[in-house]
Amino acid sequence: MSESKLQEAVHTLKTAGVRITPQRHAILEHLIESLSHPTADDIYKALEGKFPNMSVATVYNNLRVFKEVGLVKELTYGDSSSRFDCVTTDHYHIICDDCGKIVDFHYPGLDEVETLAEQVTGFKVSRHRMEIYGVCPNCIKKTQH
Numbered sequence: 001m002s003e004s005k006l007q008e009a010v011h012t013l014k015t016a017g018v019r020i021t022p023q024r025h026a027i028l029e030h031l032i033e034s035l036s037h038p039t040a041d042d043i044y045k046a047l048e049g050k051f052p053n054m055s056v057a058t059v060y061n062n063l064r065v066f067k068e069v070g071l072v073k074e075l076t077y078g079d080s081s082s083r084f085d086c087v088t089t090d091h092y093h094i095i096c097d098d099c100g101k102i103v104d105f106h107y108p109g110l111d112e113v114e115t116l117a118e119q120v121t122g123f124k125v126s127r128h129r130m131e132i133y134g135v136c137p138n139c140i141k142k143t144q145h
């Protein structure tokens with residue numbers, strides 16, 4: 001599953017004329033395999049053993065390239081660290097108030113909200129973002145013991 005997703009992503013990059021370096025490939029692979037919406041720093045820490053010469057800036061630049069060709073979405077939360085999400089199908093996020101973990105869940109796109117917003121405000125709507133907050137199962141367990 002993730003193997004074919006990786007191949008697909010590599011294909012998208014090649015089509016866009018982006019050269020596939022070993023680092024670039026590793027960053028992409030990590031993004032696809034980790035379902036945790038990592039920050040550039042998380043990715044750097046996960047791969048620094050494999051690529052000692054790689055810097056956080058390199059990771060960040062690669063993420064920017066992926067973003068430009070539409071492979072990842074950048075999720076900003078007002079703090080300095082953006083998180084990166086592999087673009088698959090549309091999904092929503094639930095975020096843990098305690099540990100900050102972001103988990104995907106699927107729900108039919110709320111198109112009606114966009115249509116209504118357009119009608120009410122006269123805006124041309126391009127997208128929306130909805131996030132649910134709560135406490136994740138791990139953190140619930142921690143407070144119970």
Ligand SMILES: [Zn+2]
Binds near residue numbers: 096097098101137138
């Ligand atoms: Zn948590």
Ligand SMILES: [Zn+2]
Binds near residue numbers: 104
């Ligand atoms: Zn996500």
